Amino acid sequence: MAAQFRQEACQETRFTSINGYLAAAGGVLLVIAGALALRGFLLLPGIVLIVVGVFLAAGLYMLQPNETAILTLFGRYVGTDRSEGLRWAFPLYRKRKLTVRARNLNVATLKVNDKRGNPIEIGAAVVWRVRDTAQAVFEVDDFERYVSIQAEAALRHLASQYAYDEADDLAAGETTLRAGANEVALALRAELQARFEAAGVETVDAKLTHLAYAAEIAQVMLRRQQAEAIISARAKIVHGAVTMVDAALKALAERDIVELDPERKAAMVSNLLVVLCSDQNAQPIINAGTLYN
Known part of the structure; x- marks a missing residue:
């Protein structure tokens, strides 16, 4: 039961916010009405109207295209708003903005051993984006650092699965890092996707950017x-x-x-x-x- 609740809590839930322009207009009207009430010596109604107007204004927030707002209330996940423009939500909701745009990750050149044990240098470029905002924020401590570390681990593992170049001790037609660029890229993308799944991240593209024998050989x-x-x-x-x-x-x-x-x-x-x-x-x-x- 606890495991099931945890799994459901980590899945993104769509939150429907209110048009912020309407909320802003309502807040302005309430503040004006409160000011007029104060001028008419209606002290209590005037204060109430102004407080409500300010309260409405506190719930306003702006979202750019491909930007989301993760809403929580006293530590409980409420939902994710994927709308655009000026929006309004209950002011007590804590709003954390998170972009879902595509991002580039350049995996620095690593020195690893290939399948035949030869030391090689290998680097890669990964294009990724956040798919599930709830998983990205609540499943891992720092999803950007998680992506960086897992990308490096995936590249190291990939290099050990293939030989750098063709050799007599390899089977005929066996994929190599040097000759099988497309197959290697697909394998790298699949492994990255498997590793990123826990953080709600999807791999858009992955390609090798550097491949060479280590300097000593x-x-x-x-x-x-x-x-x-x-x-x-x-x-x-x-x-x-x-x-x-x-x-x-x-x-x-x-x-x-x-x-x-x-x-x-x-x-x-x-x-x-x-x-x-x-x-x-x-x-x-x-x-x-x-x-x-």
Whole structure:
């Protein structure tokens, strides 16, 4: 029963306030009427009218677009007013204004370990807003600090679930921080929403803003990436060279330009592969002899 009451008390309840302009006009009229009564020596009615007019004026408050007022009476939550403009509520209600506009949170760059244990630097930007004002105010002590701490914790946890980049020990097609930006952003947003739920906060958007290897391994990983790029390029060069040599041999055979025995074919293939796969420009050399002397 107590748990049920607590849960209901933490849910936002819409409060319907009164048009403040009507209340202000009524308060002014009562003050004027009280002043006139005092001039007519009607002391008690005049004082009562003025006190009531001032009492009405004390209940006025202004709300901007996307701004709310959380009303409490002697520590008990009454409701949340989401109206706009000049409003009026019972003057004894304590009114705490709270914006529900979208807010930005820049999670500073953190040094964490990725799934493979490599130290990396990661940062993120989070767009969030208050969804349930009662939860934001009464469920957590300081919802802004709560959001900041939980965002950092979520980012640390996310980084440990993914590898920074593709590697041989990872499954084929496995999402990485570097290549799977969209998937990682969706996962970060989902985790943030789960953590923010207790504070009545919703995640509008979340994106990584910084991703790099930590300074102590950055140079090593750069050399590794360069080596992988060189190996990949070499493989493509060799594949292309073999294709070109095969095409050349077929063209010579089909056009009957020259007849080559297996040994001469091997020499031609060797020379062409050396020329096509070499890093340096080929130097023209005239062979004055034959293959056999």
